[in-house]
Amino acid sequence: MSSIRTTTDEEEPIVTCSELLEQIEDEEEELDRERALYGNCDVDTCTYSQGYVRRQPLFACMTCNNNDQLTGICAACAYHCHVNHEVNELYTKRFFRCDCGNSKLSHQPCKLYPTKDPENILNKYNDNFRGIYCTCKCSYPNKEKKINDDEMIQCIICEDWFHSQHLGVPLPMEENEINQMDIICQACVTKYSFLVNYDESRSVILQSSIDNNVAVASNNSSCLLLSNNNNNTEIHTIFLREGWRKRLCRCVQCSKLYDELNLTSIFDDDDALQEYEKQALAKSENLDADKIIADSLENLGYVRKLEVLHGINEFKKSLGDFLREKANSDDVLTAEDVTTFFTNLKEKRKEQQQTTFIPPDNCKF
Structure with missing residues (x-):
């Protein structure tokens, strides 16, 4: 949805405050995505x-x-x-x-x-x-077909990306909830057919009757996969709910099978994309804008530092009050409104400078 609306060439472009806030929220979501992806990266070191x-x-x-x-x-x-x-x-x-x-x-x-x-x-x-993705072998973003709005989902094993409408089965939940589940595509389930017994979208869920950690430690031969096998032979894309790795059978036989098929690392909690993104977000906090400002201020004198911090806080408060006032009135935001806001802020700053005593930089008090 566009945040700018025009009616005629003579009219000034206008934007409602709610639309502006929506656009800001979209930009913040995109920024969070970039932080989650690149927070672990050093862009200067191969x-x-x-x-x-x-x-x-x-x-x-x-x-x-x-x-x-x-x-x-x-x-x-x-x-x-x-x-x-x-x-x-x-x-x-x-x-x-x-x-x-x-x-x-x-x-x-x-x-x-x-x-x-x-x-x-x-x-x-x-x-x-x-540059090719999915079973439809389309490029992304696709310039020929109107399919870009269909969210793409990554298979946790082959790491290819698929359009939700090309998974071969209906989504077992609302489409906006798909990010809460992992998928294993049909090709990978065909390759590792035992995985179909872990499908959590059609009540084919292993109910753990023993503690997996205890079973591994004691070399218990009880296998959850065998004891819960429902003889489901249908091969299809499967959906896995959050925490599915903890519900995998860890008996001796299954652990050996995972090793032989080179799936052990994929079934490790540390391999989860969510875990990677969590660590990246934590590291990206070091690039927080407030910290960058604080580091820059270290080179300023004490008085100048206070001036800058006061100006930043004043701007944040004034902008917040301005946007809330517009939102409450459900009024539109025009270019003239923005110009007036900054003009008033500048005038207010001039008045403060005229009425407030600011000591020189070399002041020791």
């Missing part, structure tokens, strides 16, 4: 030296890639080495090592870590690195 990073944001340079030599690059290399290139965001991938500057991208030397092995043999690539 992650290559860290080896196959357990989980990190990745990018695919469409300018440098070709269908025969798929590559992925870390956030720092996307920023420093592939500037002005067409770079696609892949969100996060697990156990990947940055390809920037290796034999696949020999024409594009890495500015941050020039000496790299010719190839990262343990890296895994899918169609996402070609």
